[in-house]
Amino acid sequence: MAQKNHQKLRVGIVGAGDIVRARHLPALQRHSEVEIVAVSNSTYESGEKFCRENVPHATPMQNWAELLAVPELDIIWIGAPPYMHSAVTVSALEAGKHVFCQARMAMDLTEAEEMLTVSRRFPELVTMLCPPPHGMRADLLVQKLLAEKILGQPHHLRLQSFNSAFLDPDAPAHWRQHIEISGLNTLTLGIYVEVLQRWFGDITGVFARGKILQPARQGYDVIIPDLLTVLCAFANGMEGVLEFSSVDALAPADRLEIYGDLGTIVYDFGSDIVHAGRIGDRALHVAELTPELEGQWRVEDDFIAAVKSRGRIRPHPDFEDGARYMRIVQAVADSRARNEWVAIRSAA
DSSP states (O other), X not given: OOOOOTTSEEEEEEOOOHHIIIIIHHXXXXXXXXXXXXXXXXXXXXXXXXXXHHOTTSEEOSSHHHHHTOTTOOEEEEOSOGGGHHHHHXXXXXXXXXXXXXXXXXXXXXXXXXXXXXXXXOTTSXXXXXXXXXXXXXXXXXXXXXXXXXXXXXXXXEEEEEOOTTOOTTSOOOGGGOHHHHTTOOTTHHHXXXXXXXXXXXXXXXXXXXXXXXXXETTEEOOSOSEEEEEEEETTSOEEEEEEESOOTTOOOOEEEEEESSEEEXXXXXXXXXXXXXXXXXXXXXXXXXXXXOOOOOHHHHHHHHHHTTTSOOOSSOHHHHHXXXXXXXXXXXXXXHTSOEEOOOOO
């Protein structure tokens, strides 16, 4: 193991998959004060391969518990699937480490609330979840349009998120279709709930229906839906229809339509183009995404800046934000199971 260097922020990676290799690692390596010290992957061999190919000075570990025992680590970077998030996060915080956790937050609301509760015991430690890229580029533009009241009083939104990822009936079950790995997280539900609640406030109730087109996949029984429709109500009085599918051939790009008593906003997530208009306009027009409004993927920079700030900066999404969307993920699962409207309690 490398010698302890107090000038460096020392990172241990738990789960070194595609997103870590392609996105997080290069961004972390741009920070000269950051050092990747140890890596634990699904197998020792895959961790060793990751280190050899990407961070030759890092040490591959047998498992995440062994990694957490390394005393000189400052940060635990969790890239593993949701089934590991709660256990690794809680152990890391109790060991005095800052935690960055890949989305989605946890398997279910119980785990998410445990993560949140433990993080509150260690306010000096930075905790951050990976934000979705969906809506990131034009996030400030949407917030500006809402602040300018272009909609008037918003009353209705419609989200469509369709793709063909699970359309092939002969394909094996993806890890996101394994409930023991992904938990109650379903398609892009949690991603878009995170975005919608940032823009429009809390969802206070849901009614959900789901369908599984291909329940048997090479010996595995899938119970996470291939299709999901959610009716929802917001605290601000809006009603919403959220539609998700992974079995739609030649599907268009994800799209959000928001309607108010004075105007309309439409967000095309494939192009990050926002159209807007008010009563009296001949048609919707492209809302200009000026450079000062354009959002960028800076999640690693934001997290490192927060750690270096020693508590002055709190990055988002934090565990409060995560528990907020996990309440909806849990409620959707409960609604499907009970075939009834589920009211969602606010945060404690």
